[in-house]
Amino acid sequence: MPDSLALDLARVQFGFTISFHIIFPAITIGLASYLAVLEGMWLYTRRTLYRDLYHFWAKIFAVNFGMGVVSGLVMAYQFGTNWSFFSEFAGSVTGPLLAYEVLTAFFLEAGFLGVMLFGWNRVGPGLHFFSTLAVAVGTLISTFWILASNSWMQTPQGFEIVDGRVVPTDWLAVIFNPSFPYRLLHMSVAAFLATALFVGASAAWHLLRGRDQPAIRKMFSMALWMMLIVAPAQALIGDLHGLNTLAHQPAKVAAMEGHWGGENEPGEGLPLLLFGWPDMAAETTRFAVGVPRLGSLILTHSWDGTIPGLKDFAAEDRPNATVVFWSFRVMVGLGLLMILLGGLGLVQRWRGRLYRSRWFLRFALAMGPAGLVAILAGWYTTEIGRQPWVVYGLMRTGEAVSPHAPGTLALSLGLFVVVYLFVFGAGIAYMLRLVRKGPVPDEGAEATPGGPGQQRHAMRPLSAVTEEH
Secondary structure, eight states, rough: OOOOHHHHHHHHHHHHHHHHHHHHHHHHHHHHHHHHHHHHHHHOOOOOOHHHHHOOOOOOHHHHHHHHHHHHHHHHHHHHTTTTHHHOOOOOOOOHHHHHIIIIHEEEEEEEHHHHHHHHTTTTHHHHHHHHHHHHHHHHHHHHHHHHHHHHHOOOEEEEEEEEEEEOHHHHHHOOTTTHHHHHHHHHHHHHHHHHHHHHHHHHHHHHTTTTOOHHHHHHHHHHHHHHHHHHHHHHHHHHHHHHHHHHHHHHHHHTOOSSSSSSSSTOOEEEEEEEEEEEETEEEEEEEEEEEEEHHHHHHSSSOOOOOGGGGGGGGGHHHHHHHHHHHHHHHHHHHHHHHHHHHHHHHHHOTTOOOHHHHHHHTTTTTTHHHHHHHHHHHHHHHTEEEEEEEEEHHHSSSSOOOHHHHHHHHHHHHHHHHHHHHHHHHHHHHHHOOOOOOTTTTTTOTTTTOOOOOOOOGGGGOOOOO
């Protein structure tokens, strides 16, 4: 068995790096599709505000895309450095799935990204729009393969174990495992919501400062329409995802609900605990405040349904209910606020005060980071709720970690914290600086250096970001 401190440090290190990484692909997914919509509307209507918004958000997309690629490389290396036994055990499944992501999504994005960022005045409008669509589709294909790999670790199937290693026997079963459709849809919609909140908050910031321009109004309006439609849909998807999790990972659901078992008489149903503090040592949820029977209605769609409690599982097979209980509530609570924001936006639109109500604009601004926080909270719920398994029911996390000394892991973790805060902190600050500038009228109307008949040179994604001082 590995040193418990070394195991905890390895988990914290991976959790830290993935927490930084996941926010960048989420915004990349949403912004890529948003850019495709903006360019499509520009081609259809020829209204210059759509073109101006496209060039404004393309700069932010370029910065975000670059940070996402860099942060993702670190995670890939950690599978070999910190989780070598996992790679040895399950690499025949996870390795090809990640390779398919590179061969399909990454190559597609890389092939058309340059045309998308630098080809506005150098290629025809049809080819440029096709390039933007290709990048948007590439981000969704990338999501497909990454979620297929993670979902297989949650609900593995389509394999057999030979000589202590996983051997795939049915790739369709591996990819389309029981939890994959729900996770793919849930994560994709979460990315769209996080981007809509980011775009809406950016517009609200400018409106609060008196910059009431058609382009600002348009991106605020589009963001609120997105939230109005997609936030309630996400709640429905989450419910279906929860039912799937109850069928395949009941211990996770019990931790999410702080349900230990034996608290209620038969026929009473389960309460929905709004607040409480699951005590792992005492095997009870302290200070519980709940709504009678609502837990049964949500979890089983019946008035008096029951679910397994944490006491139905051996102590060594239980996830950390304290963390999972609260991370789940953060995600759900923010989701309800997103639905409220979309609904209030419809009311303000009907009253003709969508762009002038300062309290509503402040609410939209405050909700800017809510989508990313909800994604992180949901990811913690999913991953910590799977513990103590790295491949559910097959391999424990303690069996997957590489044999490193705690001091080595502590040193590398400290270096990660310092470097990440410096590098990505600077990148995020720069991206917010671009947001504060806002869209510039007629931006992109003139040809840029390197056009037809001019000197050409290779350019990197971040070269698409230009600033006038």
